[in-house]
Amino acid sequence: MLEGLYTLIAESGDTTHLEAGIRLDAGHPVFAGHFPGRPVLPGVCQFELVRHLVQKRAGRPLNARSVRELKFLSPVIPPQDSLLRVELVLTKGGDDSLDVRGVISADGVQKTKIKAIFV
Numbered sequence: 476m477l478e479g480l481y482t483l484i485a486e487s488g489d490t491t492h493l494e495a496g497i498r499l500d501a502g503h504p505v506f507a508g509h510f511p512g513r514p515v516l517p518g519v520c521q522f523e524l525v526r527h528l529v530q531k532r533a534g535r536p537l538n539a540r541s542v543r544e545l546k547f548l549s550p551v552i553p554p555q556d557s558l559l560r561v562e563l564v565l566t567k568g569g570d571d572s573l574d575v576r577g578v579i580s581a582d583g584v585q586k587t588k589i590k591a592i593f594v
Contacts, residue, residue: 477523479503493532493563501553516551521579521587528561529575529593537593540572544590556581
């Protein structure tokens with residue numbers, strides 16, 4: 476679903492923090508269907524983007540155990556929101572899980588908040 480949707484243009488942080496710069500491809504087919512003439516980045520794509528970033532950092536496949544908060548504060552609308560900033564705090568659980576809290580923003584405006592546990 477995410478193939479070709481975004482390019483990771485910057486990544487930094489350590490084992491407990493992750494910051495990433497993402498460039499969306501405003502011409503990706505997902506935008507043609509969501510919604511025709513008024514494209515927005517689907518929430519499921521935003522969630523999967525976070526999962527992929529955390530998975531890459533963890534170096535292993537991850538699935539969501541629980542999602543405590545997933546708030547869409549403002550729509551991500553291409554092409555004006557083509558550059559996204561993802562900021563995440565990662566906390567390891569005793570059962571090898573990762574507690575993830577963070578935000579997706581564009582142009583300094585928070586678009587999405589997430590609190591989830593991945594295993």
